[in-house]
Amino acid sequence: MQSHRAFQPTDKPTDVPTRRNFIPVPLKPRHLPSFSGLLITGFILVVLPLLGGIIGMTYALEQMAFEGRRSVTVSAQITSASRQLSEAETALKRAAGQYFVLEDPALKERLDRAHYRLVEVLDRLESLPWSLELAQQVVDLARQEQALYQQLSETPASGDFESYRQAFERLDLATESLNEATTDYIHAHLVTGMNDTAARIQNTMIYLAAGMILLSLLLSAIFSWLLSRPVRKLSATIRQLGQNNLENPINIRGPRDLEHLGQQLEWLRSRLLELEEKKLNFFREVSHELKTPLTNMLEAISLLRDQVTGPLTTQQSEVVEIMRGSAFDLRQRIEDLLRYNEAIAQPTLEPDWFALTPLIDEIKGRFDLTLRSQQLRWDGQIEALQLKADRNRLSVALENLVSNAIRFSPKGGTLSIDAASETDGLRISVVDEGPGIAESQTEQLFQPFYKGTRQPQGTLKGSGLGLAIAKASIEQLGGTLRLKPSSAPGAHFEITLPHNKEVPPRG
Template identity: 35%
Template sequence: MRVLRPRSLSSLLVAGLLLLTVPLAVAMVQAALQLGRLAQDTTRLVRQGVELAGQTQALSRHLAAYERSTNLYLLLEDPRVLEASRSIRQQIATTTEQLARLPLDREGLAHLEQLRSAVSDSLRSLETGEPADPGRAAMLADRLAAIDEAAREVADHANTLLEVRLQNLEERSAETRRNLLLWLAALVPVALVLGLIFTLGVMRPLRRVDRAITELGRGTFSRPIAISGPSDIEAVGKQLEWLRVRLLELAQEKNRFLRHMSHELKTPLANIREGTDLLLDGAVGAIEPEQREVTDIMRTNALRLQQLIENLLSYSAWQSSVAGLEVGAFPLEAELAASFRAQKLALASRGIRTKAEVEHIMVAADRAKIRLVLDNLLSNAVKFTPEGGTITVRARRLGAEVVIELADTGPGIPPEDRDRIFEAFYTGRMPQTGHLKGSGIGLSIVAEFVTAHGGRVELVEGEFRGAHFRVTIPIQAGEQVREAIRAYA
């Protein structure tokens, strides 16, 4: 949906940051609110506990003073002592009223009411009783005992109430911790999912850009480049598509130029070859040995130049159409033998030995193109192998594939050239031993034809002193060829 697509990569980054920070911000706000409420309740409970403890202690002091005043009045019958008892009773009433204003439950309020009633009853007994009454002291003692019992019940109930509320606060604290952990447990997967969505939203178009650039770097210009995503990424995709079209046009122009130039060169080259053949055959008269040597050099280089032109034509034809594979069954060792026979004179003239370890293998592939692969690899080995050197060829079956290896005892491939030896027209930095420098397309054709068969070619290091190439192709190349053609198309 276009409306949901970010307008730019920067807006996508901002949206991703918001998606990641919003859940964390919600969790932080929720934690702050719960911790704030918990802190308020803790402060309130501490304040109430301090006030309750203070009022309880004050009540205990007043009750102790009231008991002393009552006992003193029983001994002295002094009205001033009775007045002091009334004053203490008023203090007790004030303290109990303050306790009643605290958040006590019904049971606590009932204990306070019992305490006030017991104090009032004892004071009335003092005020109305006769001094000579023998049961008066016993009755007041009972009243004071009731006051002590009521005071203990008030204090015990207050302590119990504080403990219950403290336990409730601890339970709420534990519940708050559990809730925070649950929030985190719920938000972490959400953040991960949002982060994954954000990463995919950013990386998917970037991977497409990277894949498009890689294909352009490999010379694959036939597949259109269409990249969807933020507007700036789409703009990059359009620029890459423009570059692809331009490179395709340049490649087509190059191929046309190669075809035209190759055809133009073939006619005068054929005349040169015919002339040298006539001279060597003595058709125009006998020639001196020195003249024959020069003529032979001319003929040899004409043949090599013809091979280069044939390579150019083959490369141009391959670049124009990769679907022209004619797959058929043939014995691989026959093509290897034919390639070595074609190089027999060059091998003999330079004293190059050959070592072959070839199994009997029937392959289904394009015979002409496999032959050209073998010719180019062997020609490359002959070119760089010094006189008296050795060229080793191996061919074996490995599962559903055939592995062909060709190695020489030449100087090898310099490290700075190894990444580019399969590029078209790259001739490297190593000086060649022949009279004519190569065109730099032999190994490129090898790589193109092997890839078209669904195989691969690689440079192997370590076993031989010189260059060591390994070609791996499927024995039954039908489906692999079709996949390779679809990849190029």
């Protein structure tokens, strides 16, 4: 493709809108909002898991605090009831001793109060969330105390208290055993249970935080992909337009404003295509219009050079030679324009079987005088290959590559052409020993009218179309032409042509 000049408002066609009167096509409803809306939505969705995690952690902490308060409350109730149980049991024994030692029936009321107090404490203990074993101990202690009180109540004040000493000792042992069991229960169930609950809640919070972070990262990655994909495509599209690749339609899918920008780029691409077509038509017409008078000029110069109209002086002959050289240079440039127009016009190909070696020998013969004048050595290894392709197209491409290599080769240098069949296709290499091509210029190398900075000294300036013609011709054959990186001096161009599945004819 050719590069194009910046167009002016005056050269716009009547059927293509310009930037001034361009009315964007109404956007179809899309699922995605604008870029800013999508960004805000993504931010909200990424924050939601964080909020959910904070709420979940707050709930878990409240549960842990609730369990802690409940454990402390139950522990306090058990400790208080155990202490009151010991006090009530001691009060019962003291009241019974006073009742029998003093033999005062009035002290019977104190015994009753001590009994009821002990029963009240046992009822409180029985209502606590015990294990079955502890609950049974409370019930057994209540029965034991009830039986002892029943015996004390039926015995007169003058009875023998010593006969109840062993019963009170058993009651003391049972009370002490229950107090020890409650202490063990507090440590074994409440404290340990609270620690287990805290550990469980801690693990839950860790899993919740990990899940929250993973979900946030996943959502971030999804929205980053949704946002970066159209941006990357826009960047590639702009780079494509910058490289003058105008064949592929532009279709950006994503946020509404980026789709709108894609539509504007598509309009720009259509505009550039039209200007490119106008430019090619202009070159084609100008080339043909110039070729006829230039031919007449060359004939007239030849007549003067042959002194048909009369003898020329030495100065006149020098002027005629200058005119003749300039006319031939102008004809070469016009022929390059015509070749380029022909190369990009997608002509009908005429593939046929031919041998590669004679074609390269033929191209060498065309440059034989130039090779001798430049004292260049022709080198290379060419396999005896048969291929089916358009011979003229391949000849045009190779001729331009060889011409370019000769132009940049130093006097007395070597020009190499290698050809070999490989697994991925037929490869043809054209290598010179010239100044090479700067790495920064490789992208523009095959653009029409592009001339690198490393131009040879003492030669006529080229038209900048040779490599563009070669690339267009090879691509029409279904192959590729590229500048191959090389550590050696000079330029290394490589042609790759696909294998033909047909079998070449014999003979």
